[in-house]
Amino acid sequence: MEKKSKYGRNPKLNPKIHCVMVRFDDVEWNRFLTMYEESNVYAKAVFLKAHFFGQKFKVLKVDKTLV
Numbered sequence: 001m002e003k004k005s006k007y008g009r010n011p012k013l014n015p016k017i018h019c020v021m022v023r024f025d026d027v028e029w030n031r032f033l034t035m036y037e038e039s040n041v042y043a044k045a046v047f048l049k050a051h052f053f054g055q056k057f058k059v060l061k062v063d064k065t066l067v
Contacts, residue, residue: 038061
């Protein structure tokens with residue numbers, strides 16, 4: 001038998017298949033956005049995942065009055 005060639009994208013080794021939804025009230029949302037913007041992480045989902053699982057991330061604050 002002939003070997004069938006495989007086309008398309010290679011499957012990921014560890015696919016992300018589970019999704020969780022979170023709802024915030026206005027106070028929680030503003031607090032979350034403040035922490036997210038201070039962290040300079042490129043995506044809110046990455047920020048939540050790092051914060052939830054205790055991974056370290058940097059928060060840099062620049063005092064523009066001193067510059």
